[in-house]
Amino acid sequence: MKTQLKKSIVVLVSIAFLLSCDAVKNANNTQKGAVIGTTAGAVLGGVIGNNVGDGNTALGAVIGGVVGGVAGGLIGKKMDKQAQKIEEEIPGAEVTRVGEGIGITFDENSGVFFDTNKSNINARSQQNLDKLIGIFKEYPNTNIIVDGHTDSTGDDAYNMELSKKRATSVTNYLIQNGISSGRLTTYWHGETLPRYDNSTPEGRAKNRRVEIGVVANEAMKQEALKEAQKQ
Numbered sequence: 001m002k003t004q005l006k007k008s009i010v011v012l013v014s015i016a017f018l019l020s021c022d023a024v025k026n027a028n029n030t031q032k033g034a035v036i037g038t039t040a041g042a043v044l045g046g047v048i049g050n051n052v053g054d055g056n057t058a059l060g061a062v063i064g065g066v067v068g069g070v071a072g073g074l075i076g077k078k079m080d081k082q083a084q085k086i087e088e089e090i091p092g093a094e095v096t097r098v099g100e101g102i103g104i105t106f107d108e109n110s111g112v113f114f115d116t117n118k119s120n121i122n123a124r125s126q127q128n129l130d131k132l133i134g135i136f137k138e139y140p141n142t143n144i145i146v147d148g149h150t151d152s153t154g155d156d157a158y159n160m161e162l163s164k165k166r167a168t169s170v171t172n173y174l175i176q177n178g179i180s181s182g183r184l185t186t187y188w189h190g191e192t193l194p195r196y197d198n199s200t201p202e203g204r205a206k207n208r209r210v211e212i213g214v215v216a217n218e219a220m221k222q223e224a225l226k227e228a229q230k231q
Contacts, residue, residue: 101214151208163189
């Protein structure tokens with residue numbers, strides 16, 4: 001099922017890309033963002049939503065949160081700036097600009113990690129989260145999704161609970177350091193959504209991760225829609 005989902009996403013991205021090529025050729029950056037956000041974003045939002053719980057993952061929420069049109073392109077430009085700042089401030093994080101949002105992945109080799117069977121945030125992880133908090137405060141018109149995952153080692157139920165504790169630890173740390181709880185949504189998936197091969201030590205290390213999605217809140221969407229009407 002997971003392999004089929006990945007194949008479907010690749011096919012749909014290719015179709016969406018081909019459909020948007022002619023429209024993108026003569027477009028400026030804002031218009032390009034709008035075209036891509038309306039085609040690839042809309043298609044992928046449906047795939048992710050249908051396969052991983054109606055967007056109940058950081059990736060699903062980012063891809064599914066499509067405004068589209070010129071307004072979507074304007075949101076994308078704001079996300080570009082935020083994504084660049086995250087990359088500069090936290091070079092170990094895997095930062096991906098997706099549609100009109102941002103996906104951030106931390107595994108035990110890249111910024112926010114947990115000791116074996118632990119869910120408390122250690123000193124090194126705190127440093128990187130503090131940098132992220134500073135950026136979130138600089139861009140207040142966004143909502144934040146925190147997503148917890150584990151590798152496949154151990155009991156399924158234990159892994160689900162462990163991923164819950166780790167994701168909740170990150171969420172609580174953000175709240176304790178000034179991020180409004182109203183901006184935050186927390187999910188956990190245990191070992192059910194691996195991104196890498198659990199049969200290798202390297203793959204398991206990358207699957208022990210926290211993913212963060214950044215999407216426009218209603219204020220940013222309304223601002224972008226009003227600005228788009230003026231163009």
